[in-house]
Amino acid sequence: MAAKFDLNDDSVVVVIGSGAGGGTLSNELAQKGINVVTLEAGGRHEIEDFVNDEWASFGNISWLDKRTTSGTWRVAKDFSGLPAWIVKAVGGSTIHWAGASLRFQEHEFKVKTHYGELAGANLLDWPITLAEMEPYYDKAEDKMGVTGTHNIPRLPGNNNFRVLAAGAKKLGYKEFHTGNMAINSEPRDGRGSCQQIGFCFQGCKSGAKWSTLYTEIPKGEATGHMEVRPNAQVLQIQHDDSSKVTGVLYADKDGNQHVQKARVVAVAGNSIESPRLLLNSASAKFPDGMANSSGMVGKNYMRHMTGSVYAIYDKPVHMYRGTTMAGIIRDESVHNPARGFVGGYEMETLSLGLPFMAAFLDPGAWGKQFAQDMEGYASMAGMWLVGEDMPQETNAITLHATEKDQYGLPVPNVHFDDHPNDVAMREHAFKQGAAVYEAVGAVRTIRTPPYPSTHNLGTNRMSANAADGVVNKHGQTHDIKNLFVSDGSQFTTGAAENPTLTIVALAIRQADYIAEQMGKNEI
Amino acid sequence: MSKTMMGRRAFLATTSAVGAIAVAGGNLVIGGNGAWAMSTTALTGDEAAMLVRMARAAYPHAKLDDAIYGKVIHGLDEQAAKDEGLLKTLQSGASMLKDKKFDTLDPDAQEAALREIQDKPEFQTVRGACVVGIYNNPEVWPIFGYEGESAAMGGYINRGFSDIDWLQDA
Numbered sequence: 276m277a278a279k280f281d282l283n284d285d286s287v288v289v290v291i292g293s294g295a296g297g298g299t300l301s302n303e304l305a306q307k308g309i310n311v312v313t314l315e316a317g318g319r320h321e322i323e324d325f326v327n328d329e330w331a332s333f334g335n336i337s338w339l340d341k342r343t344t345s346g347t348w349r350v351a352k353d354f355s356g357l358p359a360w361i362v363k364a365v366g367g368s369t370i371h372w373a374g375a376s377l378r379f380q381e382h383e384f385k386v387k388t389h390y391g392e393l394a395g396a397n398l399l400d401w402p403i404t405l406a407e408m409e410p411y412y413d414k415a416e417d418k419m420g421v422t423g424t425h426n427i428p429r430l431p432g433n434n435n436f437r438v439l440a441a442g443a444k445k446l447g448y449k450e451f452h453t454g455n456m457a458i459n460s461e462p463r464d465g466r467g468s469c470q471q472i473g474f475c476f477q478g479c480k481s482g483a484k485w486s487t488l489y490t491e492i493p494k495g496e497a498t499g500h501m502e503v504r505p506n507a508q509v510l511q512i513q514h515d516d517s518s519k520v521t522g523v524l525y526a527d528k529d530g531n532q533h534v535q536k537a538r539v540v541a542v543a544g545n546s547i548e549s550p551r552l553l554l555n556s557a558s559a560k561f562p563d564g565m566a567n568s569s570g571m572v573g574k575n576y577m578r579h580m581t582g583s584v585y586a587i588y589d590k591p592v593h594m595y596r597g598t599t600m601a602g603i604i605r606d607e608s609v610h611n612p613a614r615g616f617v618g619g620y621e622m623e624t625l626s627l628g629l630p631f632m633a634a635f636l637d638p639g640a641w642g643k644q645f646a647q648d649m650e651g652y653a654s655m656a657g658m659w660l661v662g663e664d665m666p667q668e669t670n671a672i673t674l675h676a677t678e679k680d681q682y683g684l685p686v687p688n689v690h691f692d693d694h695p696n697d698v699a700m701r702e703h704a705f706k707q708g709a710a711v712y713e714a715v716g717a718v719r720t721i722r723t724p725p726y727p728s729t730h731n732l733g734t735n736r737m738s739a740n741a742a743d744g745v746v747n748k749h750g751q752t753h754d755i756k757n758l759f760v761s762d763g764s765q766f767t768t769g770a771a772e773n774p775t776l777t778i779v780a781l782a783i784r785q786a787d788y789i790a791e792q793m794g795k796n797e798i
Numbered sequence: 799m800s801k802t803m804m805g806r807r808a809f810l811a812t813t814s815a816v817g818a819i820a821v822a823g824g825n826l827v828i829g830g831n832g833a834w835a836m837s838t839t840a841l842t843g844d845e846a847a848m849l850v851r852m853a854r855a856a857y858p859h860a861k862l863d864d865a866i867y868g869k870v871i872h873g874l875d876e877q878a879a880k881d882e883g884l885l886k887t888l889q890s891g892a893s894m895l896k897d898k899k900f901d902t903l904d905p906d907a908q909e910a911a912l913r914e915i916q917d918k919p920e921f922q923t924v925r926g927a928c929v930v931g932i933y934n935n936p937e938v939w940p941i942f943g944y945e946g947e948s949a950a951m952g953g954y955i956n957r958g959f960s961d962i963d964w965l966q967d968a
Binding site: 326327328329330431432433434437438440441443444451469470471472473474480481590591592593595596597628629630632633634639641642643645646649650652653654715 | 930954957
């Protein structure tokens with residue numbers, strides 16, 4: 276039975292956001308008997324509300340509030356108001372995510388040590404190691420039902436995977452399979468197995484894919500220690516004279532503003548909204564924004580080196596049938612500077628429906644060649660390239676000087692320029708991606724530029740030293756003991772892997788720490 | 799069908815695939831050699847017909863009827879009835895193509911003509927409407943081999959998610 280807490284109840288933990296970080300943290304705390312109020316900016320849409328229709332779904336669940344962009348990245352030109360393709364709804368972007376659940380590699384927690392000084396890159400080692408994370412990765416994989424772990428069989432390969440795998444083999448790659456996916460390959464945890472529907476990005480209609488919407492959140496609510504308030508947009512975090520946070524100001528669906536008191540506040544609004552909220556919470560005591568003594572709030576924005584390769588064959592593939600991210604080649608994810616860049620990348624199948632293919636294949640393109648490419652749709656195979664991008668201090672979320680949102684608060688601007696390392700890695704990945712498909716007879720391959728960001732990282736980064744980042748190894752802000760960051764914005768660096776598993780593992784770990792600190796009356 | 803329209807159809811067959819006539823209560827655009835027709839309110843029939851040509855030249859698919867492109871322009875015409883700025887842009891675009899004698903050009907020359915104005919709002923407005931209006935039209939999906947909604951049919955687990963038969967597998 277879901278709890279209901281009073282606005283003046285200052286014993287609760289307030290979690291802002293209900294996605295991979297916030298949804299998981301909320302449930303983990305509730306399971307320990309800690310009272311949690313989860314404030315979610317978006318509405319609550321259940322599985323039956325999801326639609327197998329790309330544009331309709333995009334309109335229903337995306338974060339479409341006003342944002343601006345700057346920098347030389349192509350997204351700023353083609354999708355100037357849409358820097359990120361993420362979700363505004365209970366469950367957050369775990370509704371939209373593809374399900375890839377990969378652990379970071381040991382060296383990716385220590386990039387400064389391994390990569391050395393790189394001009395323009397603001398590299399830093401994480402204050403935690405893979406060894407420290409392993410028990411939490413274990414728990415996260417078990418919670419999410421990740422295939423290829425805990426004796427959970429891998430998913431069967433669809434057409435798109437089979438083309439990728441055949442090409443990988445021809446090319447001599449060794450590590451390729453249908454991935455480590457938080458998608459049930461057999462019934463588990465009260466959810467059925469994957470029906471190969473496709474439309475993973477539009478919300479899984481069978482519930483086979485893990486999403487906090489129908490796992491963590493109802494489980495947390497069932498404890499009687501958790502209340503989720505949808506349509507609650509947090510505007511400001513409040514504090515007292517002793518620099519402890521005391522609660523949050525939020526607007527409900529009718530625009531009425533309320534203050535929810537809190538003992539602890541955890542911010543998990545994804546890497547654009549989380550730093551924006553801290554910056555918008557500036558006060559006389561914190562003139563540069565909350566938890567920002569380092570000046571790093573909003574800085575070091577990462578979005579992964581990405582790109583896609585689509586290949587056209589002379590025979591049908593029907594790549595859109597079945598799991599959207601249906602398989603992976605991992606051989607290029609190693610750190611091998613002989614390739615001309617540091618860090619590595621993953622090659623993961625990806626498909627788009629015809630409507631989104633038209634919008635994203637080569638944004639803005641038209642004419643005979645484009646039309647011909649679109650006519651090859653049924654014979655296309657596709658992969659997404661995702662690799663470690665370099666943190667740069669100038670890549671940042673800042674408050675817009677003049678543009679305001681519906682509450683009168685400055686909208687976020689997202690500035691991004693590729694680092695030369697990102698450019699070199701993308702070039703390598705494009706070539707290798709095309710080679711995979713050409714090895715099995717592609718008639719044509721197409722380099723598709725990065726989509727609006729789905730992996731948004733690093734804007735409240737974790738650091739051992741308070742001068743280098745915003746939060747410590749537990750996601751606790753260096754400046755304010757009872758203020759935490761619980762999403763991908765705490766990532767020190769991005770690694771090559773899809774971030775969700777690490778966000779979930781960190782949230783489980785953080786819940787243990789918050790409970791312990793509350794038990795000791797430290798917070 | 800009235801005699802006038804039949805006559806018009808015969809005329810169209812010998813010139814261009816899209817033409818326009820004015821009728822009471824609106825402007826009629828006839829395309830596909832008479833296979834479809836639409837009426838416009840804000841745009842004249844000639845303007846709309848020219849913009850249909852622009853849409854097809856921007857996204858030339860021989861297997862799509864003019865009706866598909868016509869639907870996009872029809873949508874723009876409806877918006878333009880409430881948006882004078884948009885109407886001016888559309889009218890200006892049609893006028894540019896008229897000056898270029900666009901309807902007399904072959905497909906390659908049409909594309910070249912559009913490249914000359916590709917950064918202008920006159921082109922980008924139509925292009926932007928096309929990229930959604932053409933490829934998000936469910937009538938178009940089967941023509942491109944896209945099957946659309948699948949959950950209601952039980953997904954593809956028993957409907958060919960792994961039916962590729964020409965590949966030498968890994």
